[in-house]
Amino acid sequence: MFFWEERPRTRGPKPALTLEQIAGAAVAVADAEGLAAVSMQRVAAELGFTKMSLYRYVPGKTELVAVMLEHAIGEPPPLTGEWRAAITFWAEALLDRYSAHRWALEATVGGRPIGPNELGWMESALAVLPAGIAGAERMDAVATVAGHVRMIAGQAGTAESELTATIGLVLREYADRFPALTAAVTEAAAHGGQDQAFGFGLGRILDGLELLVQSR
Incomplete structure (x- = not known):
């Protein structure tokens, strides 16, 4: 079980906090003041607890940010229908999440823990790509679309x-x-x-993928 999952209760007193409460408080700070304003002490104070009490739930700020991302980005939307329309909807939804939480761009750079919601976004996009895109190309295709989304979100x-x-x-x-x-x-x-720029760039990426599929 990973740190971003709630531990099932066995015995003892009921936990004073939940990961959702911690993540929600941290996200509120980041939304208002940026990621730099988030610290274990600040989040604990927002919740009316001591800094040390938070370490029962998350090991440190790195893990706290991972929990924040899980909370802010959430689960991907269900994708149905033709693959181009599905990927377009996926990209629009991801842009909405990044636009709502500008700090998430900074938080998703470099080596870090990756939670199940973030992996779920990758899974949903990979699942709707056509069969003509295979192997590492599938990961590269999703990375290219996500990179375009991030670029546009950064210019918001x-x-x-x-x-x-x-x-x-x-x-x-x-x-x-x-x-x-x-x-x-x-x-x-x-x-x-x-x-x-968002629609134009995304359309050209999908045009390229479609040409690749047709060539095979």
Whole structure:
């Protein structure tokens, strides 16, 4: 049994806390102030307990963050139907989770414990990929889609139209140095299409996977 699973009661007094309570308090701190604000002491104080009491449930901050991710990311949505539509729905749902908990991007980098909910997201995406994508390619395909989701989530709060406006201020003085960029910005301003990077990028990834399947 892993640390993110509730221990079944045998004998003795009822536990004063649950992992869900601990995770919920920690997530609330991270949502409001960022991951750096989360500590065993801070979470214990939010719950009205001592720091040492939390060590009965999680060994340390690394494990606390893992429990937080399990709580915040949750289980993946059920996927049905054609694989492209299913992966698109999966990616949209994952983007929603990351957008709701911006600290989760930082928390999912590098070596760390991975819980069953996070593995469940991988499992659900792998399960709907077509048979023409095999072996390590399946993991790479899911990683590529997830990486696109993470990139877009990391840019949340900065609309493409705002970035274009900022670039436009520079191009007024230096358009001759950046002719391709000037042409793209001018065309976008004339015909629209901004703020569609998520759907455009995801569509091109899925187009590539579909071509791979068809070639086989």
